[in-house]
Amino acid sequence: MPAETDALAAYLIKKVRLDLRQRVITGIIFTVLVLAFILPAYFFPVTGVIMAVIIGVFACIEMFKAIKHGGYNPSKRLLVIGMALAALIVVIGLVFGLSIEGIMSLYLIVVCMYCVACGINLPLVKPNDEKAFFDGLFTGCTVFYVSFPLFCLICSLLFVPNGWFYVIIGLFAPWATDTFAYFTGVAFGKHKIVPHISPKKTWEGCIGGSLFCAICVTVYCCLVIYRVDKLEISMLLYGITTFIVGLLISVMSQLGDWFCSVIKRRTGIKDFGNIFPGHGGMLDRFDSAFFTLPVALLLAIIANNIF
Numbered sequence: 380m381p382a383e384t385d386a387l388a389a390y391l392i393k394k395v396r397l398d399l400r401q402r403v404i405t406g407i408i409f410t411v412l413v414l415a416f417i418l419p420a421y422f423f424p425v426t427g428v429i430m431a432v433i434i435g436v437f438a439c440i441e442m443f444k445a446i447k448h449g450g451y452n453p454s455k456r457l458l459v460i461g462m463a464l465a466a467l468i469v470v471i472g473l474v475f476g477l478s479i480e481g482i483m484s485l486y487l488i489v490v491c492m493y494c495v496a497c498g499i500n501l502p503l504v505k506p507n508d509e510k511a512f513f514d515g516l517f518t519g520c521t522v523f524y525v526s527f528p529l530f531c532l533i534c535s536l537l538f539v540p541n542g543w544f545y546v547i548i549g550l551f552a553p554w555a556t557d558t559f560a561y562f563t564g565v566a567f568g569k570h571k572i573v574p575h576i577s578p579k580k581t582w583e584g585c586i587g588g589s590l591f592c593a594i595c596v597t598v599y600c601c602l603v604i605y606r607v608d609k610l611e612i613s614m615l616l617y618g619i620t621t622f623i624v625g626l627l628i629s630v631m632s633q634l635g636d637w638f639c640s641v642i643k644r645r646t647g648i649k650d651f652g653n654i655f656p657g658h659g660g661m662l663d664r665f666d667s668a669f670f671t672l673p674v675a676l677l678l679a680i681i682a683n684n685i686f
Contacts, residue, residue: 405655406658413550417430417550420546424537434661435526437652438525438662441651442521442651445648448646454501462526464489464490468482469530479538480680482534490523490526494522495519497515497522498512501514501518528673532546539683540683545678548599548628549674552625552671552675553671555588556588557588559591560589563588564583564587565584568581569581577636577637580633590626592625596621596622604682621678627674628674632667635667635670
């Protein structure tokens with residue numbers, strides 16, 4: 380028995396090491412791929428748009444499959460139309476030279492109305508299907524959930540002066556939050572925050588990740604954006620503002636993570652996909668960024684209209 384126990388322990392240790400190695404390698408490759416798209420976007424925004432389109436396609440497919448696995452049948456056709464509608468609004472904004480406020484207003488009015496219409500459309504088409512209303516509702520929610528943050532990313536690149544710098548915040552703030560939340564949780568974590576959703580998350584990790592993210596955002600904004608945008612505001616007031624926004628971004632990052640965790644638990648899946656070995660699918664990697672990109676755009680709008 381002791382020999383079998385030692386063999387099992389050795390096997391588990393080896394497996395954990397291999398899994399960790401795979402996660403690290405995949406994480407490095409993933410980071411390189413993101414940088415390969417987002418760094419050139421400073422000079423050629425189209426590369427950022429291409430990245431957003433790729434993310435959107437995979438995210439829609441993964442969410443569609445997850446909802447199907449949960450026993451519902453969202454409309455693939457309405458999902459495609461909704462995403463195409465969001466893309467069309469970007470084209471309209473470019474053709475007519477709309478301001479960021481104008482194009483965001485157009486998106487919220489048109490796409491939100493479309494998402495609500497999805498909840499009505501399927502029950503009308505399938506009057507005898509008891510799940511038709513929920514199928515339509517999930518379709519509309521998927522359209523908004525996937526298209527809105529990516530729409531914010533694209534608008535930051537195309538319609539906001541120096542918007543690329545704010546995209547960096549939206550993409551990398553979640554990684555700062557996750558990284559420091561992990562180390563803080565390992566070192567000091569004792570009190571579980573949402574054990575029924577994410578058993579390993581603790582209050583200590585949550586607070587540590589938020590503070591570190593806020594500090595990173597504040598330093599980045601004061602050293603880079605403050606000078607790039609040539610803001611007419613005291614450094615102290617700007618630093619306080621960006622620290623508060625950094626806390627908000629971190630909280631939104633963690634909410635994005637929990638949101639997808641709830642979906643996975645309710646639909647009975649472990650990961651949304653397997654395109655990133657050890658990390659899951661596209662949604663597993665961008666679930667937090669989907670909640671932070673809109674906040675980063677909000678910071679850009681505040682900087683350009685108030686500061």
